[in-house]
Amino acid sequence: MNVVRYWAVFFLGVAAGAAVALIYAPQSGEKTRKQLKRNLDDASDYLKETSGDIGKHAARVYKKTKDVAEDVASRVSSAADNVSSAASNIADKVGDLV
Numbered sequence: 001m002n003v004v005r006y007w008a009v010f011f012l013g014v015a016a017g018a019a020v021a022l023i024y025a026p027q028s029g030e031k032t033r034k035q036l037k038r039n040l041d042d043a044s045d046y047l048k049e050t051s052g053d054i055g056k057h058a059a060r061v062y063k064k065t066k067d068v069a070e071d072v073a074s075r076v077s078s079a080a081d082n083v084s085s086a087a088s089n090i091a092d093k094v095g096d097l098v
Helices: 003-023 029-095
Strands: none
Touching: 003 029
């Protein structure tokens, strides 16, 4: 199961649990509203922190991928130069034989 699906299911479960808790809550409406506000503030803080962490991770992955791609491109270019040089040498030797 991928991470996005996991968190989506998790938050869906949290929402369903919260809805059931509200329906059967034995406390007053004012107390319930305060508790909901506090929980929503906590959830908001958690989401901000998590999105920041995901953004930092994505930036690290992007940089690493870019570095690897540049390294591969450099190696391919070097190999192409070597092949071109070898082909030129072979062409020169064939030209000398003819």
